[in-house]
Amino acid sequence: MKKYILLFISILVIYSQLTESQPISNNFSKKQTPHSTRECYLFIGSYALADSNSIFVYRFNQETGSSKLVSAVKGIDNPSFVTLSPNDRYLYAVSETHGGVGGHVYAYRFDRSTGTLHYLDRQLSGGDDPCNLTTDRTGRWLFVANYTSGSFSEFPLEKDGRIDKALRTVQHHGHGINPLRQEGPHVHCVLIAPNNRDVFVSDLGLDELFTYELNQQNGNLTPGIPPYVSVVPGRGPRLPHFSPDGRFVYLIQEMGGTITQFAYSPGKLKTLSTVSTIPPGYQKKYTAADIHFSPGGHFLYASNRDDLNDLLWYRVNAANGTLTLGGRDSSMGKTPRYFRITPNGKYVLVGHQNSDNIVIFSRNPHHGKLTLTPLRIPVAHAVCLKMIPDHG
Numbered sequence: 001m002k003k004y005i006l007l008f009i010s011i012l013v014i015y016s017q018l019t020e021s022q023p024i025s026n027n028f029s030k031k032q033t034p035h036s037t038r039e040c041y042l043f044i045g046s047y048a049l050a051d052s053n054s055i056f057v058y059r060f061n062q063e064t065g066s067s068k069l070v071s072a073v074k075g076i077d078n079p080s081f082v083t084l085s086p087n088d089r090y091l092y093a094v095s096e097t098h099g100g101v102g103g104h105v106y107a108y109r110f111d112r113s114t115g116t117l118h119y120l121d122r123q124l125s126g127g128d129d130p131c132n133l134t135t136d137r138t139g140r141w142l143f144v145a146n147y148t149s150g151s152f153s154e155f156p157l158e159k160d161g162r163i164d165k166a167l168r169t170v171q172h173h174g175h176g177i178n179p180l181r182q183e184g185p186h187v188h189c190v191l192i193a194p195n196n197r198d199v200f201v202s203d204l205g206l207d208e209l210f211t212y213e214l215n216q217q218n219g220n221l222t223p224g225i226p227p228y229v230s231v232v233p234g235r236g237p238r239l240p241h242f243s244p245d246g247r248f249v250y251l252i253q254e255m256g257g258t259i260t261q262f263a264y265s266p267g268k269l270k271t272l273s274t275v276s277t278i279p280p281g282y283q284k285k286y287t288a289a290d291i292h293f294s295p296g297g298h299f300l301y302a303s304n305r306d307d308l309n310d311l312l313w314y315r316v317n318a319a320n321g322t323l324t325l326g327g328r329d330s331s332m333g334k335t336p337r338y339f340r341i342t343p344n345g346k347y348v349l350v351g352h353q354n355s356d357n358i359v360i361f362s363r364n365p366h367h368g369k370l371t372l373t374p375l376r377i378p379v380a381h382a383v384c385l386k387m388i389p390d391h392g
Contacts, residue, residue, distance in 0.1 A: 037389060038063045040343065041070075041115060044377075045082040045093060045384035047353065055079050055093060055108075056379055057115050059390060060349075062342040065360050065375045070115035076106050080383045081132050084110070086139045088388045090161035091117055098128035098148055105133060105144050105155065107163045112390065121162045126153035126169035132189045132239075136196055141167075141219050143190040145201070150185025152201055154219060167219050176207050177233045181255060188254075189239050194246045198224070198267055202237040204254060209237055213267065229269050231260060239290060244297035248321040252277070252291045252302060259291065259302060259314075261321055275323045277302050277312060284308070289337050295345040299326070299368040303336040303350070311336065311350065311361070313368045326368050332359045340385035347373075351382035358382050 040060045048054035053072035060067045073079075079093040088110065095104040103125040108117040127146025135142050135157065142155040142163060151171045156164040176182025186205035192214070193199070199212040199221065209231065211224025231237055235256025240249050242264070249262040249269060257278040262269040277288045284307035291302045293316075300314045300323060312328035331339075333352030340349045341363070348361045348370060358377035361370040 037391070039390040040387045041112075041390045042067065042340075042349070042377075043082055043084070043091060043384075043386040043388075044351070044358070044379050044382050045079040046379060047078050047080060047096075047381040047383060050075050050077045055082065055091075055117065057117065058377065059115065060342070060387065062344050062346055065347050065362070065373060067375075067377050071117065073108070073117050073119075075119065076104075079106070081130075082384050082386055083134050084386060084388060085135055085157075085161065086137055088112070090120070090157075092133055092135070092142060092163070094125065094130035094133055094144060095122070096129050096131055096147075102126070102128045102149065103130040103146065105130060105142070105163060107161055109161055115390075120160070123155060123163045123165060126166050127151040134190055134192060136192050136214060136216060137194075138196065138216055140216065141214070143192070143199070145187045145190050147186050147188060147204075150187055150203065150205055152187050152190055154221065156219060168221070170201075170221070172203055172206060172210070174206050176205050176236075178236075178255065181236060182206070182234070188237065191240045191242070191249075193264070193266075194242065195266060200240050200249065200269075202240055202251065204236040204238060207231050207233050207235060207237060209240060209251060209269065211267070211269070224267055229262070229271070232256065232258075232274075238288065241291050241293070243316070243321060244293055244295075248272075250291060250300065250323075252288050254287050254289070257286055257288045257304065259288075259300075259323065261323065263321075272320075273322055275314065275325070277304055278308070279328070282308070289335075290339055292339065292341050294341055294363070294365070294368065295343065301339070301341065301348065303331060303339055305335045305337060305353075309334060309336060311339065311348070311370060313370070315368065327370075329361070329370050329372070332372060333357070337383045338385055340387055343387060343389070349377070349385055351379075351385050353381055353383050356380040358385070 042058040042060040044056040055073040078096040107120040127149030129148040132145040172185035201210040235253035238254040314323035333355035335353035360375040
């Protein structure tokens with residue numbers, strides 16, 4: 001019996017020596033490969049003047065929720081919306097200003113090894129108060145929405161990330177039924193379809209989602225057939241968003257506090273259903289703001305501002321895309337204009353236009369519920385958040 005016990009102990013000793021050596025090899029390999037899918041770069045646009053930091057770059061650990069400031073940029077007024085090129089090498093930002101020459105759009109080269117942004121150039125945005133921008137999927141064309149002017153502009157992009165002068169500016173005309181908010185057109189967002197051909201432009205002032213067709217070779221735009229889809233008057237279309245599978249478009253409407261679902265097929269949108277973002281019987285002030293899908297598309301999240309200041313989430317029917325309200329929580333700040341779900345779906349980061357930090361919630365991937373964490377990112381007036389992995 002003693003012989004078997006001694007043999008067993010010998011085997012354990014040998015096994016422990018082998019397993020103890022294994023972490024040394026793993027740690028060494030990690031040191032040789034410092035970038036991990038756990039780490040992301042977080043880009044934050046804010047309302048701040050050019051003489052102070054207004055675009056921030058953080059390294060964010062999407063497993064722990066911890067963050068660390070890497071760099072910041074001065075020299076641009078109110079970069080309220082930022083986007084990255086398809087290859088993540090360049091960052092583009094609006095300068096949301098008005099009067100005189102109007103707003104601008106800025107280009108930066110992103111150095112992934114250091115986490116720093118380097119100014120390249122800027123162009124006039126073609127209107128007042130640019131509030132949203134996006135590139136097409138080839139990275140050759142940049143589209144900028146000018147809110148106050150009710151127009152959008154298209155810019156050619158150079159291979160080195162620089163922005164050429166506007167190829168065109170498309171001006172909308174007319175007004176909506178609300179004389180205070182819809183006295184004229186207010187273009188809020190340009191959305192490029194997965195096929196990189198269909199282009200949808202939301203106009204809060206006209207209660208319409210305009211349709212265009214993009215020639216990705218020369219940048220030409222032609223009106224779609226039909227040229228626009230109307231929503232219920234007075235609701236104020238804000239941000240359209242594709243479902244991850246590309247079958248549906250969901251449009252959050254700022255003034256109406258609603259989300260409308262459209263069936264999408266190349267060149268066409270068909271209205272299917274509408275849900276409210278507002279609690280039943282709510283009488284105080286509200287404006288709906290942002291929507292994002294969870295990874296996999298099982299849940300859709302939205303935010304409301306003003307007196308509500310909340311986040312809500314919907315279950316998405318896998319068969320027909322309809323939304324069922326799952327719950328809502330306080331955003332724990334003032335004016336949650338924009339939020340971001342981490343690529344792994346574990347956290348939701350909420351920027352607050354009128355508060356001094358970004359609030360972080362953990363997210364249950366099975367039923368969608370949010371739980372407030374004590375984690376915060378100390379950026380005031382944060383209004384746009386973008387994330388990319390910190391490895392190429």
